[in-house]
Amino acid sequence: MRIYKTIIINLFFTVLFCLTSTGQNIKNTLKIGDDAPKIEVEAWLKGEPILDYKPGHIYIVDFGFISCAPCRAAIPHLTKVAREFKGRVTVISIFTAGDRVEAVQSLLDNIGDEMQYTVAVDGFERNMEKNWVYASGRSGYPTVMIIDDKGKLAWIGSNTTHLQETINELISGEGKTIGEYAEQIKRLKREIGKSTIDNLDTNIKKLDSLISVYPEDISLISIKFKTLLNNNKERAYKYGWHILKSDVWYTIQGATDYLHKMALELPFGEFREKEKSNELSRAMRKVIVKSNLSTPILKNIVYELLAFSYYWEGNNSTGDSLMQKAIEVCVSPYNRDQAIEKRDVLKKRFAEGLPEIAEKIKKSGFEKKHLKTLNDYIKKHPDNKYANRIKLFLLYQIDVTKAHDYAKEMIMEDWTGGNEHWLIRLSQHVLRYPEGYDISIAMNKKLLEITSDVRNRSDAYSTLSWVFFLKGDIEQGELMMQKALEEVPGDKYKDRRRVFKKSLKSLRRDFGSL
Secondary structure (H helix, E strand, O other): OOOHHHHHHHHHOOOOEEOOOOOOOOOOOOOOEEEEOOOOOEEEEEEEOHHHHOOEEEEEEEEOOOOOOHHOOHHHHHHHHHHOOOOOHHHHHHHHOOHHHHHHHHHHHHHHHHHEEEEEEEEOOOOHHHHHHHHHHOEOOOOOEEEOOOOOOEEEEOOOOOHHHHHHHHHHOOOOOOOHHHHHHHHHHHOOOOOOOHHHHHHHHHHHHHHHHHOOOHHHHHHHHHEEEEEEEHHHHHHHHHHOOOOHHOOOOHHHHHHHHHHHOOHHHHOOOHHHHHHHHHHHHHHHHHOOOHHHHHHHHHHHHHHHHHHOOOHHHHHHHHHHHHOOOOOOOOHHHHHHHHHHHHHHHHHHOOOHHHHHHHHHOOOOOHHHOOOOOHOOOOOOOOOHHHHHHHHHHHHHHHHHHHHHHOOOOOOOOOOHHHHHHHHHHHOOHHOOOOHHHHHHHHHHHHHHHHHHHHHHHHHHHHHHHHOOOHHHHHHHHHHHHHOOOOOOHHHHHHHHHHHHHHHHHHHOOO
């Protein structure tokens, strides 16, 4: 089961968070209440070096790295905190995870005015990462720590939402600590997770009382929305429209990420049928793309989702326009190429009426009667290879043997003319069963014969790598992943290279002992 889960995660790898796995085996030796370790860095690039902790002074130590989107998104909020508590609090950003001094200096040259606080670089040895981040049990970025006025570690986390409240409590010496607050939230989440119509009002009142104390905690608004959605959709929609009128989504760090999460929680069925959830979902996403705090990655995702909703309704012109915007906000060539490919696929798929067939299959169950409908569709639209993928998926629910036979037939089909990427998708479908390993190998080898596209070729080699690792042929698996990396040289596809390198690391970890 663990291996199967690893396959699924890596085959459909999407970078949503900035994580790193290095140092996961370092013992958790740093806890809240301990003396804060020394700050030992390779270089101080902005502000006065911190050689020791002044009594009565508070320090915020932020860890991240250049290409981490959430880390970059936290900069405005950290600057706001540094201004608000100037003289009482020192904010320090430490660039780690292998970032070089020259690269961080270049970043500062471009956005230095945005970072109005102290900046340092961990360096090649990554001592800060080891002695602070990993020692505290963290393995992802951003990581934020607060050192109190006695030089003790007061808080460890990843969110900058509560910094003002926490600092005020540390300065005054009164009220709940951030740790006590976190425990209160955990208890409340457990209670609300069991909400029913009978105790809904009670739990909502508890949430409202916390929201009144911590108005900048967007997670509380998200919890309230989800609780209402699970028990009373009309109240949830009404609350959704109410909170959209607030300017919180434009002013609070991380707010739009929660708004995106709330939009995703809206029922897809109703979303499809133009119910109130569809209108609310669109409104939430429109706020996100207007917000200056939205990262390019988030904007790209939101534009694509908005486009998808219009395509489903048959409004292809609006869908095309939104997909064009999704392409324009991409910051890397790799993501831009992916968005262009997705646009072309969506235009083709929705122009030919396949969604209605897929929705029927989904609603009425995976029944044999749908095979005739799909076969008729494939005859009329032989170039829409997405239909082949749906048919294969349907066969896997009905008869595995027939599914394998159909997959073998697919190898003989003509996949040229912009359909090569669907051959990759089919080759991943057949990996559900060991009998499909050799079929997957044949599909990807055929793809390598018919395409010169860098992305398709690198995906084919990557998938072959997984199959060989699954078959226990570690040497071939290593070779195929190396070929995947060779297909994407240079800076243009550096995001893709990073994904493949991480995949290879996971493969070695999970299959190296076989």
